[in-house]
Amino acid sequence: MPGMDADLSPLTWSTFFTTWHLEAGWLEAAVLLIGGYLLARRSAGATSTVRPWRVVSWLVGVVLMWVCVASAIGTYAMSVFWMHMVLHLMLIMVVPTLLVLGHPLTVLLEAFHGPARARVQRVLHSWPVTVLSHPATGVLVYTATIIGTHLTGFMDSMAEHSWLMTAELVLYVVAGYLFLMPLLGEEPTKPNPPYLVRIGLLVAAMIPDTIVGIVLLQTNSVLFPRMMAMHPGWAPDPLRDIQTAGALMWAGGDGLMMAIAVGLMISVITSPERRARMTGTWLEGARRSALVEHSGEGLEDVTDPDGEEALAAYNRMLARLREHE
Numbered sequence: 001m002p003g004m005d006a007d008l009s010p011l012t013w014s015t016f017f018t019t020w021h022l023e024a025g026w027l028e029a030a031v032l033l034i035g036g037y038l039l040a041r042r043s044a045g046a047t048s049t050v051r052p053w054r055v056v057s058w059l060v061g062v063v064l065m066w067v068c069v070a071s072a073i074g075t076y077a078m079s080v081f082w083m084h085m086v087l088h089l090m091l092i093m094v095v096p097t098l099l100v101l102g103h104p105l106t107v108l109l110e111a112f113h114g115p116a117r118a119r120v121q122r123v124l125h126s127w128p129v130t131v132l133s134h135p136a137t138g139v140l141v142y143t144a145t146i147i148g149t150h151l152t153g154f155m156d157s158m159a160e161h162s163w164l165m166t167a168e169l170v171l172y173v174v175a176g177y178l179f180l181m182p183l184l185g186e187e188p189t190k191p192n193p194p195y196l197v198r199i200g201l202l203v204a205a206m207i208p209d210t211i212v213g214i215v216l217l218q219t220n221s222v223l224f225p226r227m228m229a230m231h232p233g234w235a236p237d238p239l240r241d242i243q244t245a246g247a248l249m250w251a252g253g254d255g256l257m258m259a260i261a262v263g264l265m266i267s268v269i270t271s272p273e274r275r276a277r278m279t280g281t282w283l284e285g286a287r288r289s290a291l292v293e294h295s296g297e298g299l300e301d302v303t304d305p306d307g308e309e310a311l312a313a314y315n316r317m318l319a320r321l322r323e324h325e
Contacts, residue, residue, distance in 0.1 A: 213250025
């Protein structure tokens, strides 16, 4: 791993912008992800529902993923722990957000036609994909990843086995994608939670970030002695380094999560279709039931999909109330 290089120069603004490694494995993965996505998008042709800005989002997300690993962020991640935290936040929040907004599953589905598309749709609606794309799965994977890699002996194990560093980075991208896909995406998968639930889960996901951040920020001991023993002489004091990383996790993690939640709220406010799915069917059902109870109309009068009969029933209820007064 480049960040474990004993000859690594001290981290300065100059070295931050000039220290790069090719990271061939990550570059190959990026080329495959971009190439496969563009080929699938081209196969869909003019019938594709994926807008150009989503294509750009996917491309930027994949390139940013490689940049995070190949630039000084990845190079210094094992020498300076707060830089390691920057890498974590980029790979589990920023990169997955861009990838999710690219709607890769929709691109994949639309690349097929006829019976082949129906088969792909069945796969996307199968129980393994449904479990993986469920919001509860995403929240659990995200929480376990954040806590498991920071408040256990994982960091020391990673310092002894360099392959774990690569596995950790892949885990962060996958965990972030599984967490954000059912919350930000509008993919052809099940379930499709209402937007109020999505916003609530984004806010709830700040809890593990806050817990990890506070624990690291307030620690009075070096939590990762074997990893910190690899610190070069120019690096910050190990304890101060961990505390700085904790502050980044707390402020940066919660700040990024809140920014994502605000962005989702704005998208709901500006879209009539999303506003209609804000609370889901259960609240709409409760509203209609209450309307039936107070208006005295039969259920068949207020269950029309367009809401015209429900509005008429509501107006009749108001008329009766005026007559009563």
